[in-house]
Amino acid sequence: MIEHTGSGDPARTLALLWRTQERVSRKGKPDLSVDRIVRAGIELADSDGLKALSMRRVAESLGVGTMSLYTYVPGKGELIDVMVDTVQATTGRETAQGWRAHLTYVARENLALYRRHPWLLQVAPSRTVLGPQVAAKYDFELRGLDGIGLSDVEMDSVLELVLGHVQNSARGLTAAAVTEKETGLTDQQWWDAAAPFLMTVFDPARYPVAARVGGAVGEAHQSAFSPEHSFEFGLEMLLDGVGRLIESRAL
Amino acid sequence: MIEHTGSGDPARTLALLWRTQERVSRKGKPDLSVDRIVRAGIELADSDGLKALSMRRVAESLGVGTMSLYTYVPGKGELIDVMVDTVQATTGRETAQGWRAHLTYVARENLALYRRHPWLLQVAPSRTVLGPQVAAKYDFELRGLDGIGLSDVEMDSVLELVLGHVQNSARGLTAAAVTEKETGLTDQQWWDAAAPFLMTVFDPARYPVAARVGGAVGEAHQSAFSPEHSFEFGLEMLLDGVGRLIESRAL
DNA sequence: CTACCGTACCGTATCGTGTACGGTACAGAG
DNA sequence: CTCTGTACCGTACACGATACGGTACGGTAG
Structure with missing residues (x-):
């Protein structure tokens, strides 16, 4: 289940992300707010996964009617967008010595982010969510690569490469837990159920290397x-490659 | 929208993947079959994306009732599993000279696979689909890394790293097209709608590097x-790292 | 040839989505 | 007190997957 986000008008989504609406609201007593809704959504997704995130359940957990959410949020897609942006703010911003230490720090922080919020892996990274927290994080992550000889596009490419590796690793690290919740089956249980059958069908003569x-x-x-x-191993490889690039640019 | 697969009994799913059921079926005239259903599913997903893949639409495109599909396939998740496995068979199996050429070939073939079937990116890679085509592809891809000094686990790690990079690249390459279909908005249209707003809110003083x-x-x-x-650039970096590892193992 | 029965197929119903639309009730302004 | 704008929500609709209980027919036993 990969969730697509931001259904409609980009301007509307951006206004929401940057909280431009200036909700004055003299009349009525708004006990609801975008932030409360987003917080509830994050909590729900953290504990039960993205699949369990429904407008009904968010509303229930806030003790309001389902349709009340639509006063503050245009739709589910946009809610997820804001959730994604909000959560970026929790990554660390320590400055490290040198690009290599910086990228290592960035990689670790992003891995930790995925561990805290595994549902981020389920959100389709189709169009980047251009919210304030995403922008701030992007700026911080690029700053450590600035002025070492890389072009702007190269800086972006290198960062993208590292973050991609982090995402792949996060998949590996959290897959077991997520899948277990999603399917209700432990990896062990799954294997126990699958193994006897695979024995009969997975011919080591046909797939010798794969079997071994x-x-x-x-x-x-x-x-x-x-x-x-x-x-760690993949990160080292990447950083070695980046190092070679930087050296070649420094000449 | 990330689709999760294989809901229930692993043994059932595996039996389906490996076609163990020996559907004899003397009675009745089965004009339906797992293969026909899977083919229809792949066609639908290719043209309209995973989101558009519903049991109803698959059935419609085959001219049968929705529930008839359930005679051949336990459910939607399992159907997707079989689709994923089936599609792996279309990757090339040419043998290349040396591990580097092999990995480059493997990377290109996988990238092409994602281009042919962008919906693969929407399938959650939670638990590997252990079908015959996946096994054959895995075996082929590993064979080019065998006997060059890497341990079994290292062979797997290297392959995973390369395939992960391919997946990230595939995302970048196909994101525009997929998102356009999903949202009905061109990247250009999206930017045109977003840009004026971003101007007012995206402060270059606050995010200097990000803005540039x-x-x-x-x-x-x-x-x-x-x-x-x-x-290409990421692949070169990875392969350089792998080369260093292989050299160190060869000592 | 008839009776039977296993099977392929499907109509209907249930439950869960997201969300459009048309209220309702209340707070503040005049 | 009246008026009006707004926060909230009940209901309805159009989908989604799929459980269940038929129906109709082809092959086989008698």
């Missing part, structure tokens, strides 16, 4: 060691 | 050059 490697990976996975190591 | 780099990336994007280049 798959087996080894399965064993390594049980020691719960592989995903973290894979993250 | 974002602008440059936007311009580069218009020349439709960046994503392909980003794919």
